[in-house]
Amino acid sequence: MKAVTIVESQIEIREHPDPEPAKGELLVRVRAAGINAADLMQVQGFYPAPPGSPADIPGMELSGEVAAVGEGVFEFKEGDRVMAIVGGGAQAELALVPERLAMGVPDDVPFPEAGGFPEAFLTAHDALFTQGGVTIGDRVLVHGAAGGVGSAGVQLAAAAGAHVTASVRNDRLWDAVARLGAAEVVAHDDFAERGPFDVVLELVGGSNMAGNLAALNRLGRIVVIGVAGGGAQTDIDLLTVMGKRAVITGSTLRARPLEDKALVTKRAEAHAVPLLANGSVRVLVEQTFPLKEAAAAYERFREGGKLGKIVLVVP
Amino acid sequence: MKAVTIVESQIEIREHPDPEPAKGELLVRVRAAGINAADLMQVQGFYPAPPGSPADIPGMELSGEVAAVGEGVFEFKEGDRVMAIVGGGAQAELALVPERLAMGVPDDVPFPEAGGFPEAFLTAHDALFTQGGVTIGDRVLVHGAAGGVGSAGVQLAAAAGAHVTASVRNDRLWDAVARLGAAEVVAHDDFAERGPFDVVLELVGGSNMAGNLAALNRLGRIVVIGVAGGGAQTDIDLLTVMGKRAVITGSTLRARPLEDKALVTKRAEAHAVPLLANGSVRVLVEQTFPLKEAAAAYERFREGGKLGKIVLVVP
Structure with missing residues (x-):
């Protein structure tokens, strides 16, 4: 798979082995992944990914379709539309998501918005x-x-x-x-x-x-x-x-243990996702960039003066 | 009644009219009253008594015997041993206590300790x-x-x-x-x-x-x-x-509204007073002074290096 890759404090698109879902994990075909300030810090070397996340692929949130499921996954199946925060590795064609962190994407919400929702x-x-x-x-x-x-x-x-x-x-x-x-x-x-x-x-x-x-x-x-x-x-x-x-x-979200992130996810799934589904809240997307133009997207993020999110999309 | 009285940023013992209990109030014959840092601040003019408390008589805690009760008082009667925080006016022979702020003094606890307990x-x-x-x-x-x-x-x-x-x-x-x-x-x-x-x-x-x-x-x-x-x-x-x-x-305790002080009192009555009654906790009294020697007591308080409380007692 292709992924945004940190190489000597710069980002490039590089080829990586496809990840495989372990027990309790979803393999997600990423359709959109928002850029966050923490990604910039990670690129600059100030905010390493937590253990278990790819060290050189940034991205803390994504939306996409479930491509495969690991053993012991019951709530989602291949083809489901999901969104989630992850410890890292979201800015790639494929990413692993612990099932407890995945939320279903409401029917009428397009992937770019869903990819900018979780974080x-x-x-x-x-x-x-x-x-x-x-x-x-x-x-x-x-x-x-x-x-x-x-x-x-x-x-x-x-x-x-x-x-x-x-x-x-x-x-x-x-x-x-x-x-x-x-x-x-x-x-x-x-x-x-x-x-x-x-x-x-x-x-x-x-x-x-x-x-x-x-x-x-x-x-x-x-x-x-x-x-x-x-x-x-x-x-x-x-x-x-x-x-x-x-x-x-x-607080920060990223540094928390998985069980805490799962609790935060379940609370937001119960109280915020229904508002997204009925249109009471929406994800403001300032601009989308194809994954392969990630460098330009990061540059736009750095400029500031945005209304809402900069989101990478995978066609 | 006699009371410690603030006169031009000094304290003296002066004669005041005896207070009379209004609806829901206890008139308490004070037997002991702890000195607190806030009393010193009040004497210096930095921490005025809240509305409804005597402006010129310090003292935020007391123990004593109920001398009379106002209309609508049901939990205490004349002669009961009580202790309480008050907005001010505790360092006197008589003081008014809203019934909701009064706690019974456990049988084996002497008045000087009880007078240094509440605050x-x-x-x-x-x-x-x-x-x-x-x-x-x-x-x-x-x-x-x-x-x-x-x-x-x-x-x-x-x-x-x-x-x-x-x-x-x-x-x-x-x-x-x-x-x-x-x-x-x-x-x-x-x-x-x-x-x-x-x-x-x-x-x-x-x-x-x-x-x-x-x-x-x-x-x-x-x-x-x-x-x-x-x-x-x-x-x-x-x-x-x-x-x-x-x-x-x-936080500070004194600035809170009466209903909040009552809640704090009820929680401490339920959870801390039983420990006082069974000896698990005790009030450390560094030294007691008769009410009429209040000036010396305040001086001792200012010196610091105390183990526990300085308490005024009314013989």
């Missing part, structure tokens, strides 16, 4: 609901709301009956983010006076934290899942944390 | 269990473990089957803290290599936070309830928070 929507769902406890009537602030995870977060929070304030750096994208269900779209540096917020989804990083804490409601939760734009270091005033009884937490 | 044990119980989720087998780090809240925290965590590491600045107190059930007692600056800890009870402040995060286990929780020793400002590395899926939170 963004599982991350956003886990951060907002499992970690942040978002519920009806909460005021939710989503930073970096035009990106993949951000646009998923705006839609999921709005669908849950929250009042969403979205911060977006690029003002050309404000109208589009408002159409996702944000009650209010503001500049990246114009949120601190807009509170009080019950939950903050932090996708930018440390530079936002003082404003987040200032704008936080009593018992508010700040969930940090990205620091690429604003840095990892930040100054916190603990008396504010105490006075507001604030919670600051954060 | 420390409710704070420690809420922080460790309700906020921190401490459970059997957890590794728990308690900073400032020789103080009132710290010594309560060590005992409660140990009683819950946790493995407790206690940090104590004053090495003369190490043996005493070990006897409270700490598996390990270390210097205040010698904890960062002792992890991984599942829960950190932070009573010192910002200067500990880098070490706390470094020593934290995956999914660990840092609960900040005091910053007097180490300052409020601290630098946090958000990538560590994300990688460990850490939770940083904090």
Whole structure:
């Protein structure tokens, strides 16, 4: 099979042996695979794939058709349309998916959207609901709301009956983010006076934290899942944390053990995939590129200013 | 009645009108009232009493006998031995206590211990269990473990089957803290290599936070309830928070609404008071002072290096 391959901190398309599904695994003929910030970090050598995933083939999410199943697979069969997060190796013609991580793709959802769904929507769902406890009537602030995870977060929070304030750096994208269900779209540096917020989804990083804490409601939760734009270091005033009884937490999805990823998948499958199926939420795809043009796709990802995902497709 | 009274950032004993219990309130003849750091802050003008509490009489906890009850009080009657946190006004011969905040004092527990129980044990119980989720087998780090809240925290965590590491600045107190059930007692600056800890009870402040995060286990929780020793400002590395899926939170008890204090009281009454009754935990009283010597008691409190509580007693 052909696959995007990391060679000396660059990507190329190279030929690899076809993988074979072991017990409990699906072999998936990949039809689409989203690009994520972690892929870029992996290419640069900062974020190695977890054990058991291909070390030199990036890609943390995919959609496609089941090409074969390993022993002990009961929920899926050859030909089923599936999507999943994986530890790596998604940007290839074939990829292995543990059955517990696979979700069925709703009938009306095309593969490119499905290939950009898992990472963004599982991350956003886990951060907002499992970690942040978002519920009806909460005021939710989503930073970096035009990106993949951000646009998923705006839609999921709005669908849950929250009042969403979205911060977006690029003002050309404000109208589009408002159409996702944000009650209010503001500049990246114009949120601190807009509170009080019950939950903050932090996708930018440390530079936002003082404003987040200032704008936080009593018992508010700040969930940090990205620091690429604003840095990892930040100054916190603990008396504010105490006075507001604030919670600051954060996570990554990729580093978690399989059983945890399976739980995140099952929760999103129950609560987010039905919204995808009925059109309440959608995967914003800024642009698709054929797998063989992966280098151009990565370049476009790096440029930023996107509305949603950059997705590789396999014709 | 006589009461400790704040006069121009000093304390004196002054005469006040006897308070009268309104609906749902107990009038308590105070027998003992612990001194807390917040009292000192209030005397200095930094921490005003919440609305409805006497502005000029400090004291956030007490024990005593019910002297009279207001309309609609059903759980307590005249003569009952009670203890409670209050919004203020405890350091007086008489004090008002909302019935929902009162706990019965176990038979064998003398008033001075009971008067130093509520603030420390409710704070420690809420922080460790309700906020921190401490459970059997957890590794728990308690900073400032020789103080009132710290010594309560060590005992409660140990009683819950946790493995407790206690940090104590004053090495003369190490043996005493070990006897409270700490598996390990270390210097205040010698904890960062002792992890991984599942829960950190932070009573010192910002200067500990880098070490706390470094020593934290995956999914660990840092609960900040005091910053007097180490300052409020601290630098946090958000990538560590994300990688460990850490939770940083904090609280104060006094600022909470009555219904919240009542819930904290009922949880501690159910889970901590029985341990006090059967001797599994005890209130460490470093020294008692008669109410009329409150100024000397406050001075002793300020000196630090205490094992447990400074308690005012009313003969």
